[in-house]
Amino acid sequence: MSRLVELRTAVLAHNDDLARALRADLAAAGAAAVNLLSSPGSGKTALLERLLTRARALEIPVAALTGDIATENDARRLARSGAPVRQVLTGGLCHLEADLVRDHLAGWLPADTRLLFVENVGNLVCPAAYDLGERVRVVLASVTEGEDKPIKYPAAYHWADLVILTKTDLAAACAFDESAFAAAVSSVAPGARVVRTSATSGEGVEELLQVLLELAGVAEAPGGRGQTPSVPGRDGERAGSVPVLAPGRR
Amino acid sequence: MHELSIAYATVRSLEEQLPGQQVLGVRLRVGVLAGVVPEALQFGWDIAISGTAMAGSALTIEHVPLPMACSVCEYVGLTGSPPPISCPACGAVAVPTAAGRELEIASVELADGPEPHDPNVRGSREQDEGVVNSVAEL
Numbered sequence: 001m002s003r004l005v006e007l008r009t010a011v012l013a014h015n016d017d018l019a020r021a022l023r024a025d026l027a028a029a030g031a032a033a034v035n036l037l038s039s040p041g042s043g044k045t046a047l048l049e050r051l052l053t054r055a056r057a058l059e060i061p062v063a064a065l066t067g068d069i070a071t072e073n074d075a076r077r078l079a080r081s082g083a084p085v086r087q088v089l090t091g092g093l094c095h096l097e098a099d100l101v102r103d104h105l106a107g108w109l110p111a112d113t114r115l116l117f118v119e120n121v122g123n124l125v126c127p128a129a130y131d132l133g134e135r136v137r138v139v140l141a142s143v144t145e146g147e148d149k150p151i152k153y154p155a156a157y158h159w160a161d162l163v164i165l166t167k168t169d170l171a172a173a174c175a176f177d178e179s180a181f182a183a184a185v186s187s188v189a190p191g192a193r194v195v196r197t198s199a200t201s202g203e204g205v206e207e208l209l210q211v212l213l214e215l216a217g218v219a220e221a222p223g224g225r226g227q228t229p230s231v232p233g234r235d236g237e238r239a240g241s242v243p244v245l246a247p248g249r250r
Numbered sequence: 251m252h253e254l255s256i257a258y259a260t261v262r263s264l265e266e267q268l269p270g271q272q273v274l275g276v277r278l279r280v281g282v283l284a285g286v287v288p289e290a291l292q293f294g295w296d297i298a299i300s301g302t303a304m305a306g307s308a309l310t311i312e313h314v315p316l317p318m319a320c321s322v323c324e325y326v327g328l329t330g331s332p333p334p335i336s337c338p339a340c341g342a343v344a345v346p347t348a349a350g351r352e353l354e355i356a357s358v359e360l361a362d363g364p365e366p367h368d369p370n371v372r373g374s375r376e377q378d379e380g381v382v383n384s385v386a387e388l
Contacts, residue, residue, distance in 0.1 A: 003362060009263060009354060012259055095252055129285050129353070188343055190343065
């Protein structure tokens with residue numbers, strides 16, 4: 001004899017609970033996270049370096065976590081912007097999860113951060129299933145990947161708040177059909193906005209930054225920066241880190 | 251290939267919900283946009299349950315279809331493919347909703363023993379045979 005017990009519980013409930021708490025903690029600290037998803041080689045890191053550099057020039061407090069299976073190469077590249085950057089090494093895991101993000105932010109994220117970029121592991125399948133506590137989910141596609149990428153990876157695109165087209169400087173060389181791409185995006189993510197960018201020429205970087213600030217809800221009026229006072233350092237924590245993200249809280 | 255992570259998350263969730271219970275079978279509901287490959291999840295299951303109270307248990311994966319009412323051609327029914335959210339009649343795509351993303355533990359089959367302490371967990375006694383068929387409507 002055996003008995004059947006109905007549960008109806010989400011498999012990823014633990015991750016989703018952590019993500020919700022992280023989103024709330026970040027919001028309470030005046031920050032919002034942007035989750036960047038794409039296939040490997042689509043240009044996430046190059047574009048993010050341009051974005052961080054531009055944000056720094058405009059004195060918008062930004063920070064970035066960058067996820068990879070191996071190497072700290074991306075963190076080194078992004079750190080050239082001058083923004084606080086931290087590498088998340090997954091050690092083989094093909095995606096980031098909320099607890100990895102939370103653990104890497106704890107005691108590290110500067111208190112004045114407004115926009116926190118989280119560069120996911122390059123992969124359009126697995127990361128789509130995990131809420132990282134982001135306010136904005138972004139999917140990037142490069143012109144070299146072909147116009148039908150959104151249709152091939154509907155789960156990644158379907159819930160994207162924003163789609164970024166990258167490497168537009170190569171569009172002519174690839175005979176990239178932009179209207180076909182736009183149609184593909186609207187077919188899996190009706191209403192999603194598309195921003196064209198080139199990390200090489202700088203096209204779209206300024207527009208993208210403004211769109212992200214707007215979507216993240218952290219856009220500020222001129223002179224509105226620095227409203228959140230930095231907090232004194234505590235034992236074992238970097239001075240001025242966000243106090244609400246206490247290490248080890250589960 | 252995050253199915254192994256999904257398998258471990260399922261085991262962890264069951265260990266928390268049903269501590270000390272011997273699990274004979276687990277039924278998962280998987281939506282068309284959950285991004286889970288059933289074969290990979292079955293493979294990961296055997297690894298994840300090793301050494302746990304779920305060791306030896308059978309995993310049943312229930313595919314959850316996505317209903318749609320097409321705004322273009324007025325088709326009403328289940329979505330087609332590709333993408334798995336499109337109208338099989340005209341190819342238009344369903345408007346994004348939470349549907350399609352289902353990834354949940356529908357039910358578990360437990361060896362006979364004490365009732366779970368959690369009053370929110372609904373239990374029903376079943377015969378030895380036909381357990382899976384009896385929850386086909388879940």
